[in-house]
Amino acid sequence: VENKTITRLCRTRTIVTVNGEFPGPQIEVDEEDRVIIEVTNKASSGISIHWHGVYQKRTCWFDGPSYVTQCPIQPGNSFTYNFTVVGQRGTLWWHAHAGWLRATVYGAFIIQPSSNPLPEEHTIILGMSNFFAYFLHDFPGQWWNSDVSAMVDEATAAGVPPNISDALTINGLPGLLYGGCSESDTARVRVAESNTHLLRLVNAAMQIEMFFGIANHTLEVIEIDASYVKPFNTSTVVIGPGQSMNVLITTGSDVGSYLMAARAYSAAPSIPIDNTTSSAILEVGDSSDVPADLPDLPGHFDTAFVTEFEDKVLGLVEGAVPTEIDKEMVITVSMNVLDCPPDASEESCQFFEGRAGASMNNISYVHPNTSILEAFYTGASSGVYTTDFPQYPPVVFDYTGPPPANLNAVRGTKVHVVEYGTRMQVILQGTSLVVAESHPMHLHGFDFFVVGRGLGNYNSSLASTFNLWDPPKHNTVQVPAGGWTALRFLATNPGAWYFHCHLDFHLSVGLGIVLIVENGDEPSEQLVPPPVMPAC
Incomplete structure (x- = not known):
């Protein structure tokens, strides 16, 4: 380099x-x-x-x-x-x-x-x-x-x-x-x-x-x-x-x-x-x-x-998507206005009298100063991350309707832990906070089946419309502006996997989370021991 x-x-x-x-x-x-x-x-x-x-x-x-x-x-x-x-x-x-x-x-x-x-x-x-x-x-x-x-x-x-x-x-x-x-x-x-x-x-x-x-x-x-x-x-x-x-x-x-x-x-x-x-x-x-x-x-x-x-995009392989799920997550994907810190200058708060931010389930992701994977592997997560990223939106509102008052996302390093082998369903719900726009969401470590998408707010009755026969398989997918996208995948790859928007500005102001998939019981289901990693 x-x-x-x-x-x-x-x-x-x-x-x-x-x-x-x-x-x-x-x-x-x-x-x-x-x-x-x-x-x-x-x-x-x-x-x-x-x-x-x-x-x-x-x-x-x-x-x-x-x-x-x-x-x-x-x-x-x-x-x-x-x-x-x-x-x-x-x-x-x-x-x-x-x-x-x-x-x-x-x-x-x-x-x-x-x-x-x-x-x-x-x-x-x-x-x-x-x-x-x-x-x-x-x-x-x-x-x-x-x-x-x-x-x-x-x-x-x-x-x-x-x-x-x-x-x-x-x-x-x-x-x-x-x-x-x-x-x-x-x-x-x-x-x-x-x-x-x-x-x-x-x-x-x-x-x-x-x-x-x-x-x-x-x-x-x-x-x-x-x-x-x-x-x-x-x-x-x-x-x-x-x-x-x-x-x-x-x-x-x-x-x-x-x-x-x-x-x-x-x-x-x-x-x-x-x-x-x-x-x-x-x-x-x-x-x-x-x-x-x-x-x-x-x-x-x-x-x-x-x-x-x-x-027009349909998967060539048929009948491979998990038809049953063990765990569902519903995650809002939003831009935000973060309040201007009390000690900050006006020059540093020029985005609607605040600072530009982004969030998933109203958590604006903050990178730690060390490796999350290493902290997980060694059991030394204290002070690096917490495991309380919410499974569902902490604030329920008309996500794609007229935006409510600023929710002022919480900044933090919160991860979500998934047991090895879990059949996952993730609903990515767009919002109209700041502006309704599409978000290209990328999941590291996995491909996922895109089983559904639509405009407006997702509700469980829409699961009956899912394509469980020949959905496409991606690693990056657009969440439509003012809409939602439904994903399914099998969590059989242990590690700490970044899940984030691939618009770099959105990523840089917090539009991401980390999913930690735990080791399975068998040696073939576990992380290999780490090499000598770069020092922080």
Whole structure:
């Protein structure tokens, strides 16, 4: 991990990279491979790496989120991640999980199947950039022309959200639509004519859900979050922050070039967004033309299209979801206004005369100064965390109706403990506190079945509408603005697992919890002993 100077949109700045690459190197493994990766930190701040979507079966020590499963790797130090890929294949990714460093520290993590060879494949990483961009083979991202860490520190000091990004990116480059500086900052992907190609998409953006499409091409969606879905065709895909997706495209016999494009989707029109469009060029055959026609993407606030797209997503495997449950949790997912501390200045409380916050069940998560997993494993949790995260909302109200008076979330490090083997049902309930918006929720250590979703307030009678036959399986899912999402999974992976919003601003102000899954009775159901972990 090291600093590197790069130029985008005619501006040059220093960013944190892995092996000097931006986006970082693509890691490609086979099913059941043991993966050993040594990370040496030559940057100026502590860092850890999360292997997004990798189960880490019994190896929670290597999951990566700072102060949850490890302390950050300090400058000048190294740490070796050592885990085996078990029962997975498909497109995942890796990224920094300390502060906002994942703005530039990320890359693809590809698990090749042991059989059924794939067609020619390309990775595309979507992102946003305030000099902060994302791309894999197709990686959407964001870019900020200013220093991201400094921008976040400034916003935090004022108690407000950070600036929106200056550009969106595809494979780290903004594309043709940002004026004279951007034409050379355009990614190109070359494919053969008269063939079927696999595109691996990752949304590495810090703050936004994305639309993505290719002019004059149909996308066949076959996999989301490294789990197969029943194939369906679409002109545009919707991909949330943290999600990955595999699509097939078929090229014609003619040589030519076509624009690929990504733009933001928002379920909350009142919130400012990066309303620019990133582009890249798909070259079919030996074409080097610069095409002019963009794909016909939906508008920034086209929730109807998003709902229609999500309705098409069904799991390929049938009959695998737990039909009975042992434990239910209902968790509200909210933005909040935190009261200004009595000794704070007005300059630090500029968010509705308070400070921006976020919560789950009205608890705004606070990182401890050590590893929760280590504290759990050693039995030394006193002063690190408490186990009283509520199973149900502590305050019942019309969650999606007119917002009540500010609930002023409680800040703390509260976890919820789950017995090994529990058949879990989790209802994520959005609220209208501050503003109703969608939240991409990511659970570490597990995939979950998305058995239901809807608008308004969840109640138990809605369980009769759940899809218990062929629901999709994800590791990251959108909770719709003004609505709810229902998940089911089997808690058979011991460890301390972060469950959080993948909008980094929401995460940084408290929208997360830790689920601790206890060891089972058998050795194969227990955490392996820890390696020598980074010191705090």
